[in-house]
Amino acid sequence: MQGSNGDLWYRDVTGTNADTTIGMKAGTSPSVAAPSTGGYELAAQANTGELYLRNVSGSNIDTTLGMAGSTSPSIYGTKIAAQANTGELWLNEISTNTNSDTTLGMAGSTSPSISAE
Numbered sequence: 001m002q003g004s005n006g007d008l009w010y011r012d013v014t015g016t017n018a019d020t021t022i023g024m025k026a027g028t029s030p031s032v033a034a035p036s037t038g039g040y041e042l043a044a045q046a047n048t049g050e051l052y053l054r055n056v057s058g059s060n061i062d063t064t065l066g067m068a069g070s071t072s073p074s075i076y077g078t079k080i081a082a083q084a085n086t087g088e089l090w091l092n093e094i095s096t097n098t099n100s101d102t103t104l105g106m107a108g109s110t111s112p113s114i115s116a117e
Helices: none
Strands: 007-011 017-023 031-033 041-045 050-054 060-066 074-076 079-083 088-093 098-105
Touching: 007 041, 007 050, 017 050, 017 060, 041 074, 041 079, 050 079, 060 088, 060 098
Parallel strands: 031 074
Antiparallel strands: 007 017, 031 041, 041 050, 050 060, 074 079, 079 088, 088 098
């Protein structure tokens, strides 16, 4: 969730509220996944307009993918889906932090959803 300080917050497995220090873009929502290895991964549009990942080890990773305004990412398994600032659907491969353009155009102000392949 976006905390009152504008940062991405989550509740960890011990029930503790944690501030990731990732400033979120107003009007967007984060996405969370629970990998089979345990813990949580979070994806969000940062206040810089770029896609950020909070990985299971607690590192904040800037994917450098510029996102379209007022859109939110979706995370599942090893991938994050997001509408890039080009208006196309892009995927981020979490393990390598590699961004790839699907060349699929998206309607403005819409957010993708991703699930198992």
